[in-house]
Amino acid sequence: MSLIIKNLCARVKDGADILNGINLEIPSGEVHAIMGPNGSGKSTLSKVLCGHPDYEVTGGSVSLDGQDLLAMSVDERSRAGLFLAFQYPVEVPGVTNANFMRAAMQARLPKGEDVDAVSFYKELRGRMKQLGMDTKFTARAVNEGFSGGEKKRNDILQMMMLQPSYAILDETDSGLDVDALRIVSDGVNAMRAPFRSFLVITHYKRLLDYIHPDVVHILSQGKIVKTGGFELVDHIENHGFDFLKTTKE
Amino acid sequence: MDFPQNMSMEAAFALAEAEAKLDAALQESRERFEQAIIPNRLNEDWRFGRPHKYATALAELLQSSLLSHGVATVLHAEEAAVRITAEDDDLRQTEMLMPTIGSDAMLGMHLKRFGQGYALYIEESTTEPIVITYRGGELYTPATFIMVAPGVKAHVIEHHIGSPGSTMFATRNIQVAEGAALKVELTSKGFEHYMCITNIQNMGGKVSHLTAHEDSAWVREETVAEIYTAGADTRLFSANHLGGASVLDQHTKQIHHVGEATSDLLYKNVLDGKATATFAGNIYVAPGAHNTDAYQSNRNMLLSENATTNSLPGLEILADKVRCSHGSASAPLDEEQLFYLCSRGIPQYEAQKLVAQGFLEDVLSRFNKDEQ
Numbered sequence: 001m002s003l004i005i006k007n008l009c010a011r012v013k014d015g016a017d018i019l020n021g022i023n024l025e026i027p028s029g030e031v032h033a034i035m036g037p038n039g040s041g042k043s044t045l046s047k048v049l050c051g052h053p054d055y056e057v058t059g060g061s062v063s064l065d066g067q068d069l070l071a072m073s074v075d076e077r078s079r080a081g082l083f084l085a086f087q088y089p090v091e092v093p094g095v096t097n098a099n100f101m102r103a104a105m106q107a108r109l110p111k112g113e114d115v116d117a118v119s120f121y122k123e124l125r126g127r128m129k130q131l132g133m134d135t136k137f138t139a140r141a142v143n144e145g146f147s148g149g150e151k152k153r154n155d156i157l158q159m160m161m162l163q164p165s166y167a168i169l170d171e172t173d174s175g176l177d178v179d180a181l182r183i184v185s186d187g188v189n190a191m192r193a194p195f196r197s198f199l200v201i202t203h204y205k206r207l208l209d210y211i212h213p214d215v216v217h218i219l220s221q222g223k224i225v226k227t228g229g230f231e232l233v234d235h236i237e238n239h240g241f242d243f244l245k246t247t248k249e
Numbered sequence: 250m251d252f253p254q255n256m257s258m259e260a261a262f263a264l265a266e267a268e269a270k271l272d273a274a275l276q277e278s279r280e281r282f283e284q285a286i287i288p289n290r291l292n293e294d295w296r297f298g299r300p301h302k303y304a305t306a307l308a309e310l311l312q313s314s315l316l317s318h319g320v321a322t323v324l325h326a327e328e329a330a331v332r333i334t335a336e337d338d339d340l341r342q343t344e345m346l347m348p349t350i351g352s353d354a355m356l357g358m359h360l361k362r363f364g365q366g367y368a369l370y371i372e373e374s375t376t377e378p379i380v381i382t383y384r385g386g387e388l389y390t391p392a393t394f395i396m397v398a399p400g401v402k403a404h405v406i407e408h409h410i411g412s413p414g415s416t417m418f419a420t421r422n423i424q425v426a427e428g429a430a431l432k433v434e435l436t437s438k439g440f441e442h443y444m445c446i447t448n449i450q451n452m453g454g455k456v457s458h459l460t461a462h463e464d465s466a467w468v469r470e471e472t473v474a475e476i477y478t479a480g481a482d483t484r485l486f487s488a489n490h491l492g493g494a495s496v497l498d499q500h501t502k503q504i505h506h507v508g509e510a511t512s513d514l515l516y517k518n519v520l521d522g523k524a525t526a527t528f529a530g531n532i533y534v535a536p537g538a539h540n541t542d543a544y545q546s547n548r549n550m551l552l553s554e555n556a557t558t559n560s561l562p563g564l565e566i567l568a569d570k571v572r573c574s575h576g577s578a579s580a581p582l583d584e585e586q587l588f589y590l591c592s593r594g595i596p597q598y599e600a601q602k603l604v605a606q607g608f609l610e611d612v613l614s615r616f617n618k619d620e621q
């Protein structure tokens with residue numbers, strides 16, 4: 001079981017090319033990290049994988065546990081086990097967090113079966129507690145008026161509820177305070193399992209110190225330009241992305 | 250005229266004068282109805298309401314020999330607090346004097362058929378809502394009169410329920426006394442033609458008024474809120490989800506006769522299919538009504554490219570130190586919100602429903618937040 005991305009090319013609809021042939025294989029059970037300069041295409045990659053309508057795939061393929069991911073609709077991809085914690089979680093006015101989560105759980109049940117309200121709320125409350133979120137967030141509109149860090153925690157809450165087999169975390173660490181970073185990392189680590197993998201996008205070593213990745217990739221100008229181990233993280237922390245320029249020249 | 254015994258000369262004189270005034274007003278309104286014409290497209294207040302198709306049909310029904318026929322019920326938990334009458338002279342006189350927004354002829358026809366409905370005199374605060382239901386058949390022309398006494402708090406819910414092919418034309422007069430607080434909601438559902446003329450007279454209390462129309466082919470709503478006393482607080486809300494080829498034609502007036510009072514309007518619609526929504530809202534601030542706060546906002550969410558909206562907000566301000574705002578906007582469903590919900594596995598259709606409900610939720614929660 002794995003997520004296999006082959007030569008993926010994508011552009012903004014009627015606009016510039018952003019992804020220029022991404023090759024990446026994430027087997028079940030592994031944690032991969034992607035680092036890379038601002039604007040290199042990290043968020044675009046994650047959104048293209050989820051089927052965001054702003055982008056158009058111009059080439060390549062993606063297989064998720066053997067299924068053609070790109071042929072699926074946005075909601076099917078999620079139900080197939082893909083999850084993205086957004087760099088900028090979206091505010092949805094008027095829809096409460098609880099109703100939202102309940103609808104997402106409901107969508108995973110066979111026709112005719114209903115979410116059991118009691119156990120649903122019990123689990124939701126329990127997860128919120130684990131993430132240090134006040135339970136009053138269940139009644140608030142999704143992300144509306146949430147602080148930056150609260151939005152990030154809310155996305156992680158959704159991940160914990162939905163238990164995806166492939167989770168992408170797009171800069172979940174930026175905006176989190178020191179304690180929240182540890183809480184969220186603990187949550188992620190607790191979810192690590194042989195049947196689940198993570199793709200962690202970050203600019204900072206700190207998160208990767210907590211969630212120790214098995215493989216580290218560097219993305220630059222829409223391409224994976226380097227793949228290695230934790231030593232890449234240390235290198236970037238100390239020297240930045242200068243080496244990208246020198247290797248190209 | 251019969252004077253009560255032991256009445257002072259001054260009191261008798263005042264009473265006679267008041268009655269003379271009322272007679273003159275009634276005479277005037279009779280003339281108003283005689284001169285009024287059945288609405289057509291040339292009538293500015295009926296430009297978008299499909300008068301050719303619907304108003305004409307409604308007028309024909311009203312002039313036909315069809316009997317106005319329906320079932321009226323009222324539920325109230327606290328009997329002592331409310332005096333309820335089914336037919337009432339006050340009701341008739343109030344209706345004769347009520348303002349319309351381009352529908353004097355229709356009101357005149359309604360008056361001729363008048364005779365069903367309720368007058369509620371709410372004299373003590375109630376904790377449970379009073380629920381009025383009008384269930385109409387082919388043609389039903391009920392009238393409601395609600396009067397809330399000084400300092401009294403109440404909550405009234407009106408349901409107007411139709412059946413396929415049915416027509417209802419209702420009038421509603423609502424009077425709220427000083428220091429009173431009334432929450433009142435009107436829902437209509439399932440008519441071929443539905444028209445409702447409402448007049449709210451705020452004498453220094455707080456009124457929150459909500460309308461929600463559902464599943465009717467044609468709805469015409471005229472709501473005139475008149476503010477007569479400083480300190481009055483008037484809130485007008487509406488939330489509607491329209492589909493098919495339904496037509497919603499809403500007209501409102503916030504009339505500030507005196508200053509130092511507030512009115513606030515929020516009308517929101519979600520439109521699907523080939524639905525059309527028209528909102529024409531007017532704020533009028535009379536000369537000398539200084540320090541008025543009057544706001545108005547109309548927002549539409551379009552789920553289909555074939556849905557249309559017309560928004561015609563208007564301001565007429567003849568006083569100083571007035572804070573007024575009016576705005577309208579129509580926009581398609583937010584793609585980012587839809588994507589976010591779908592990215593959690595919620596099917597597009599469900600996600601769209603959630604976002605649309607969320608859009609209207611804001612109106613309902615603001616109405617619900619208002620204390621009664």
Ligand SMILES: Nc1ncnc2c1ncn2[C@@H]1O[C@H](COP(=O)(O)OP(=O)(O)OP(=O)(O)O)[C@@H](O)[C@H]1O
Nearest residue numbers: 012015018037038039040041042043044045054087
């Ligand atoms: N919808 C869009 N419309 C126009 N340009 C876009 C769009 N989405 C992405 N881009 C452009 O594509 C490039 C890659 O953006 P992306 O958000 O993927 O970068 P990133 O690697 O996530 O950067 P950061 O580290 O700052 O989050 C940027 O130059 C960005 O401006």
Ligand SMILES: [Mg+2]
Nearest residue numbers: 042043044087
């Ligand atoms: Mg990014």
